[in-house]
Amino acid sequence: xxxxxxxxxxxxxxxxxSRVLDLGCGDGALLDELITSRSCSGWxxxxxxxxFYGCLARGVPVVQGDVDRGxxxxxxxxxDVVVLSETIQALRRPELALREMRxxxxxxxxxxxxxxxxRLRLELLTRGRMPxxxxxxxxWYSTPNIHLCTxxxxxxxxxxxxLTIVERIPLDGSQRRASGLxxxxxxxxxxxxIYSLERNSNVLNP
Amino acid sequence: xxxxxxxxxxxETQRVVLFQEGSPLVLASGRELAPVEVAFETYGTLSxxxxxxxxxxxxxxxxxxxxxxxxxxxxxxWWDNIIGPGRPVDTDRYFVICPNLLxxxxxxxxxxxxxxxxxxxxxxxxxxxxxxxxxxVHRALLSHLGIERPMAVLGGSLGGMQALQWAxxxxxxxxxxxxxxxxxxxxxxxxxxxxxxxxxxxxxPDFNGGDFYDQEKGPALGLALARMTAHIxxxxxxxxxxxxxxxxxxxxxxxxxxxxxxxxxxxDFEVESYLRHQGTAxxxxxxxxxxxxxxxxxxxxxxxxxxxVFERLKxxxxxxxxxSFDTDxxxxxxxxxxxxxxxxxxxxxxxxxxxxxxxxxxxxxxxVPEYHRTVDTFLDSLWRER
Numbered sequence: 001x002x003x004x005x006x007x008x009x010x011x012x013x014x015x016x017x018s019r020v021l022d023l024g025c026g027d028g029a030l031l032d033e034l035i036t037s038r039s040c041s042g043w044x045x046x047x048x049x050x051x052f053y054g055c056l057a058r059g060v061p062v063v064q065g066d067v068d069r070g071x072x073x074x075x076x077x078x079x080d081v082v083v084l085s086e087t088i089q090a091l092r093r094p095e096l097a098l099r100e101m102r103x104x105x106x107x108x109x110x111x112x113x114x115x116x117x118x119r120l121r122l123e124l125l126t127r128g129r130m131p132x133x134x135x136x137x138x139x140w141y142s143t144p145n146i147h148l149c150t151x152x153x154x155x156x157x158x159x160x161x162x163l164t165i166v167e168r169i170p171l172d173g174s175q176r177r178a179s180g181l182x183x184x185x186x187x188x189x190x191x192x193x194i195y196s197l198e199r200n201s202n203v204l205n206p
Numbered sequence: 207x208x209x210x211x212x213x214x215x216x217x218e219t220q221r222v223v224l225f226q227e228g229s230p231l232v233l234a235s236g237r238e239l240a241p242v243e244v245a246f247e248t249y250g251t252l253s254x255x256x257x258x259x260x261x262x263x264x265x266x267x268x269x270x271x272x273x274x275x276x277x278x279x280x281x282x283x284w285w286d287n288i289i290g291p292g293r294p295v296d297t298d299r300y301f302v303i304c305p306n307l308l309x310x311x312x313x314x315x316x317x318x319x320x321x322x323x324x325x326x327x328x329x330x331x332x333x334x335x336x337x338x339x340x341x342x343v344h345r346a347l348l349s350h351l352g353i354e355r356p357m358a359v360l361g362g363s364l365g366g367m368q369a370l371q372w373a374x375x376x377x378x379x380x381x382x383x384x385x386x387x388x389x390x391x392x393x394x395x396x397x398x399x400x401x402x403x404x405x406x407x408x409x410x411p412d413f414n415g416g417d418f419y420d421q422e423k424g425p426a427l428g429l430a431l432a433r434m435t436a437h438i439x440x441x442x443x444x445x446x447x448x449x450x451x452x453x454x455x456x457x458x459x460x461x462x463x464x465x466x467x468x469x470x471x472x473x474d475f476e477v478e479s480y481l482r483h484q485g486t487a488x489x490x491x492x493x494x495x496x497x498x499x500x501x502x503x504x505x506x507x508x509x510x511x512x513x514x515v516f517e518r519l520k521x522x523x524x525x526x527x528x529x530s531f532d533t534d535x536x537x538x539x540x541x542x543x544x545x546x547x548x549x550x551x552x553x554x555x556x557x558x559x560x561x562x563x564x565x566x567x568x569x570x571x572x573x574v575p576e577y578h579r580t581v582d583t584f585l586d587s588l589w590r591e592r
Contacts, residue, residue: 061555
């Protein structure tokens with residue numbers, strides 16, 4: 001089975017043998033790749049029944065649960081990497097997720113759509129309606145994405161929570177690494193981005 | 207043996223002596239026990255590779271008769287709804303084995319069996335047994351059937367505890383262990399309920415120190431009381447409300463006058479009659495001493511207290527599935543969460559899900575669709591990977 005291109009990019013940011021916690025892991029495709037091909041271990045957290053069954057069918061360890069309730073029973077530094085792939089914009093408490101990520105792992109990987117993309121800005125400006133796009137196809141009242149933000153917004157929140165951006169991979173509309181303008185001015189030209197984050201050790205209590 | 211509706215037909219209980227004088231069962235305590243006879247049933251067909259075995263471990267009051275019937279198609283095994291062709295424990299694909307537990311006295315050696323040293327029933331001279339000992343006998347049964355390892359071990363409550371112990375004790379032997387509303391350690395409240403049940407049995411005037419087998423009557427009152435108390439913990443408050451509410455046993459009887467001068471303590475409400483029935487029906491099939499041994503064995507179960515377990519976890523090949531039910535207050539979801547944490551922290555692959563069901567602990571015996579689908583998906587993934 002081929003891995004979605006953005007998940008492939010996420011996988012490439014994770015070293016072999018890592019202990020991974022994938023929050024909002026969907027059907028477990030990323031963990032499956034990490035466990036089978038890169039000798040990683042770990043588990044996913046997934047709220048939807050479909051996602052849970054998908055993981056179970058693949059043999060990927062999964063706990064059905066709500067990331068918005070925190071990771072209270074996961075210990076500090078229990079894993080090496082926490083992944084939030086296309087999840088954070090659907091959470092009620094995105095900041096809690098970042099704080100928990102920082103608590104349980106040294107490294108975090110977050111991918112998210114960019115609401116600052118020029119097409120969305122233009123659509124809002126010209127039509128005066130909440131924009132939709134191939135990455136964000138749902139109308140405002142039916143979208144699971146209740147906390148959309150621009151890449152700049154996200155980077156602010158990351159900084160406020162004691163995390164450092166180690167790498168930023170801008171994505172194009174087909175979830176592949178974007179080049180050209182999107183690389184130079186991602187907040188205006190990238191459809192989304194993948195961030196590799198690290199705990200900022202000199203901030204004790206962000 | 208198969209009928210078209212996904213149910214098993216006529217099945218038979220088999221018996222085998224697994225340990226004899228000369229090659230006794232060595233218990234975890236070091237004591238020896240022989241002979242050990244085991245009653246078991248099997249459903250489905252063993253594959254030529256002998257790699258499709260689903261081993262069922264029964265709970266406190268179960269027996270070998272998990273599915274199908276023994277002649278009367280309306281009297282079916284205790285887990286009949288999950289076992290059968292096309293069902294989650296699919297007898298078209300898996301070879302299913304279900305034994306009566308060591309100490310169970312329902313075809314398997316236990317306190318009611320004859321002690322070869324005295325020629326009399328063991329009674330309380332039967333040695334103390336642990337979940338480890340149940341697993342030893344399960345493995346001996348597999349070996350007798352020419353099977354090296356199960357594909358999966360599946361059980362609810364005490365059954366799940368056996369699945370856990372098996373995987374922990376033999377870390378390279380069990381590809382899949384599914385534990386439904388199980389626990390790795392009873393709480394004080396759990397033990398309190400065990401204590402009430404044991405007291406009820408032991409204080410029965412007919413208990414006679416466990417030597418009641420040649421009496422006209424055993425500790426029936428005590429055993430029925432133990433069963434009634436336990437049954438309250440198997441159902442949620444909501445389940446009782448739905449099942450019985452405050453309905454009266456005889457709706458045509460006049461509503462009692464709360465100010466009436468005479469007292470009446472006979473069964474009035476439906477729930478009383480239900481509990482009384484559960485208590486009495488139990489007497490025909492269950493040994494009072496077995497109840498003492500099994501409840502004590504559960505109280506003492508605590509596999510993660512053994513430090514060597516964590517060493518063995520490093521070589522563990524088992525994938526675990528934990529399922530709990532949101533209204534279960536006998537072994538609530540926190541029990542499963544503890545197991546999930548212990549195993550995941552050690553790097554062991556474990557999946558966990560709490561399922562909504564109004565029926566409390568009893569849910570594991572009922573046809574709750576999401577629960578059955580979860581077990582189905584888990585076994586199917588093991589089967590495809592075998």
